[in-house]
Every structure is written in C-alpha cells, then in structure tokens.
Amino acid sequence: MSPRGRPRGFDREAALTRAMHVFWERGYEGASLAELTAAMGINSPSLYAAFGGKEALFREAVRLYGATxxxxxxxxxxxxxxxxxxxxxxxxxxxxxxxxxxxxxxxxxxxxxxxxxxxxxxxxxxxxxxxxxxxxxxxxxxxxxxxxxxxxxxxxxxxxxxxxxxxxxxxxxxxxxxxxxxxxxxxxxxxxxxxxxxxxxxxxxxxxxxx
Structure with missing residues (x-):
C-alpha cells in the first residue's frame, strides 16, 4: 500500500526535478505550495510525506541542482x-x-x-x-x-x-x-x-x- 497521501506510482525523483525548476524560476519565497504541488503532480499531504515540507524540499532541490x-x-x-x-x-x-x-x-x-x-x-x-x-x-x-x-x-x-x-x-x-x-x-x-x-x-x- 502507498504511504498515506502519496499517489500510486509516485516518482520521487521526477517530482523533485519539477520542484527544482519551480524554485529556480520563482525563488524560495515566490514558489507557492500550490504551484509546487501542481508542478510535481502531487497534493500537499504527499509533499509533506515525501519531503518533510517546503524548506526541506527546497534544500533537497538545491542539492539536486548542485549535482546537475x-x-x-x-x-x-x-x-x-x-x-x-x-x-x-x-x-x-x-x-x-x-x-x-x-x-x-x-x-x-x-x-x-x-x-x-x-x-x-x-x-x-x-x-x-x-x-x-x-x-x-x-x-x-x-x-x-x-x-x-x-x-x-x-x-x-x-x-x-x-x-x-x-x-x-x-x-x-x-x-x-x-x-x-x-x-x-x-x-x-x-x-x-x-x-x-x-x-x-x-x-x-x-x-x-x-x-
């Protein structure tokens, strides 16, 4: 069974890549949770379940950016x-x-x-x-x-x-x-x-x- 709030078939790396692009374009303050979840194809509970929140997601997205x-x-x-x-x-x-x-x-x-x-x-x-x-x-x-x-x-x-x-x-x-x-x-x-x-x-x- 998928973790609560996480859609079946959730691709974490693909979602993180899309979040990286939103943060890159909008900045941390300018990237709303609604915009992030829409780009990632998940809902807000899924974001928190998979990444721990907006700042934790941002830090992980920055690390992905730094590696690519x-x-x-x-x-x-x-x-x-x-x-x-x-x-x-x-x-x-x-x-x-x-x-x-x-x-x-x-x-x-x-x-x-x-x-x-x-x-x-x-x-x-x-x-x-x-x-x-x-x-x-x-x-x-x-x-x-x-x-x-x-x-x-x-x-x-x-x-x-x-x-x-x-x-x-x-x-x-x-x-x-x-x-x-x-x-x-x-x-x-x-x-x-x-x-x-x-x-x-x-x-x-x-x-x-x-x-």
Missing amino acids: HGAMTERAFREQHSARDAVGAMLRYNAATYADPDLPSGCMIVLSATNYTPSNEGVRDFLAALRKEDIDGLRQRLRQGVTDGELPEHADIEGMTAFYGTVLHGLSIQARDGASLEELTVVIDAAMACWDRFAQVVPVDRTSWTG
Whole structure:
C-alpha cells in the first residue's frame, strides 16, 4: 500500500526535478505550495510525506541542482589544466547554462533567496554558505595556479577571486534579465582580458581598509 497521501506510482525523483525548476524560476519565497504541488503532480499531504515540507524540499532541490546544472564550476576545474583556462571555462560553462532557453534563466543558488522574510533567514544563510563554498573553490584553484608556476607568487589572488566571483554572479543576474549567451560572452571576454593585469599586480593590503 502507498504511504498515506502519496499517489500510486509516485516518482520521487521526477517530482523533485519539477520542484527544482519551480524554485529556480520563482525563488524560495515566490514558489507557492500550490504551484509546487501542481508542478510535481502531487497534493500537499504527499509533499509533506515525501519531503518533510517546503524548506526541506527546497534544500533537497538545491542539492539536486548542485549535482546537475549547478556543477559547471566543478566541471571546468576538473577538465581544464591551467588556472586561466579553468576560470575561463567556469564562466563560459555557467553562462551557457544560465542562458539555456530550455532551463530557467540564471543560477538557482544566486537568485533563489534575494528576497526573504525573517522566518526564512535559514534559507538565505543556506544559499550564502553555498556561494561562499564556490568562491573558496575558486580561490583554491587560483592558489594552485601559483603552486604550479602558472601565476607569480605576488599575483593578487584575493583580487582575482573577488573579481571573477563577482563576474560569475553578475552573469546570472544578467541572464535572468534576458541577456543572451552572446551578450554574456562579451562580458566573459572582457573579464578574461583582465587576467594578466591581476597576475602582475602586487596584492593590496586590504586589512587596513575601513568604512
């Protein structure tokens, strides 16, 4: 017998994928239970029985996103052998996903909690932590470039991390606003043209900054 409230033949993975697309398009706050259950083909009791509630469903959907469409940065770092090629591929692979007409635009992890209520600060913090992990991964890849001799020891790694991380997140916002892949590629080309400047600059002592 099927669990109470769960329809016979319930495909959990398919339902989760459809929920991911709703959250990706609408954001956490904007995705109503009615919209989620309609997309998933289940009723509200089924959602709670299978996933534990809206926030638990969202967190699971984010993990699915991170293992699929959101895995482009990991793919770039795995496939490319030089730091420069890895960062360029990071931007290009992600931009192609952000602007894919068959998917919701932009990055789910960047855009899903730009607005939130105080009761949902946990969702905001969850996504912020994931974005921080991505930036930390970028920093580590750039530091590996120094270790491998691709970048000089005095390269401004912190500046490069902040810059290319901001470009990556900015591409997501531009895609959500309707920018095409061609338009995003212009931004990426300009960003990669800055590589040598960062590689040659002595890092700034940002610990003395105030305000």
